[in-house]
Amino acid sequence: MVHSCSAQFHVRASTGFIVHSRCGEKLFAVRVLIVEDEAKLAGIIRRGMRERGLSADVAATGEDALWMAGATEYGAIVLDVMLPGIDGVETCRRLRADGVWAPVLMLTARGAVRDRIAGLDGGADDYLVKPFAFEELLARLRALVRRAPAERPAVLEVGDLRLDPAGRQVWRGTDEIELPPKEFALLETFMRHPGVALSRFQLLEHAWDGEYENRSNVVDVGVKSLRDRIDRPFGADSIETVRGVGYRLRTAELP
Ligand code: CA
Secondary structure (H helix, E strand, O other): OOOOOOOOEEEEHHHOOEEEEOOOOEOOOOEEEEEOOOHHHHHHHHHHHHHOOOEEEEEOOHHHHHHHHHHOOOOEEEEEOOOOOOOHHHHHHHHHHOOOOOOEEEEEOOOOHHHHHHHHHOOOOEEEEOOOOHHHHHHHHHHHHHHOOOOOOOOEEEOOEEEEOOOOEEEEOOEEEOOOHHHHHHHHHHHHOOOOEEEHHHHHHHHOOOOOOOOOHHHHHHHHHHHHHHOHHHOOOOEEEEOOOEEEEOOOOOO
16 A cells, blocks of 8 residues: 655654654654665665665675665565575575564566565565555555564474574474584475475585586485485485475485
């Protein structure tokens, strides 16, 4: 819903950041991180927010966004998909892996359906197609911030496997399992897509961050190593080979 009030707002200084529009609707009162490499667009968004009494910072790359979100608690993040270096989808995935649960609004190009799906899969909450009206950006953010107080699952659970992305810990039942970084990243990828057949390429993209030799064998070796750690010692068979596709994490153990 795009509200139709004029763009004049009162900031109640005593409480810091309670912002009301002139027609009395309570707006959100948060610090926003804008991740966009196009300086002009980033500047327009930041200025618009500041004019409405919201504080806003700009990060020009995904890498900058990661450290800024690690250092400051943002109430919402506006994240462009097209960024130099790691893109918006990967940035979102890493934010979630780092335990940053601020609502994320992705900015995508018109028609880039794949980006939208990847973004939502990667932990984004909503998306907005460029070009957009500034009022719509605000309306979407406001809706996300309202919804935000619900607790996010910090720990992923599939069957009796649990994985804590922030604490870098994995358990089967009550047994903690030590995993090397690649195996951890692989398992996290599986657990973010339970029951979904993932191709070797998808697994490479998610778990190897693009720093890999382009051989699908790398994934097979990683999956074998993962099975040796999370399945074999427990008599489990949670990672299924999907012929002609890749692998899938079973959502329920076989009887
Ligand atoms: Ca961009």
